[in-house]
Amino acid sequence: MDNWRKSSHSGGGDGNNCVEIAPTPTHFAVRDSKAPTRATLTFPTPAFTPFLEALKSAPPR
Template sequence: MTTPTSWKKSSFSGGGEGNDCVEVAHLDTHIAVRDSKAPARATLTFPAVSFTRFVEALKEADR
């Protein structure tokens, strides 16, 4: 698996430097997730399809 080079932070990252959130990066078939407060630490990866379903479920629960 390749190392992500482009991380995106949620618009809900909080005030200040916006370091109160997770960051995600799209790989070929997976989504990588890391803690924005400790970006050099461990990164989790999930199959893109599973991560998409997870995010959709969160959006649905928020309604």
Template sequence: MTTPSQWRKSSFSGGGEGNDCVEIANRHTRVAVRDSKAPARATLSFPPTTFAAFIEDLKTRR
């Protein structure tokens, strides 16, 4: 998978440099996810509907 050019961190990524989080990037047909502490390592990708369902589930578990 090619590396997405526009990575975003969560607003809940912690203090300091905000490196205690994952980053996401929207692709044409996938959502890419990587560890902000190790951006050169493996990247996961998910269909947008699957990723959206995952996020909604996280929100309801708060």
């Protein structure tokens, strides 16, 4: 998969402190940008939006 994109919220400083996503027609893959060769999470396309909404509604840490 060559179409990895970093989060637009990675901000300044160490811009590698974020996640990357790679969309395909059937699923979305998510990986840690600090460890791109490690395992990825893969979501079917219809499940990805609810996953993002759950992250947005989670209390800050």
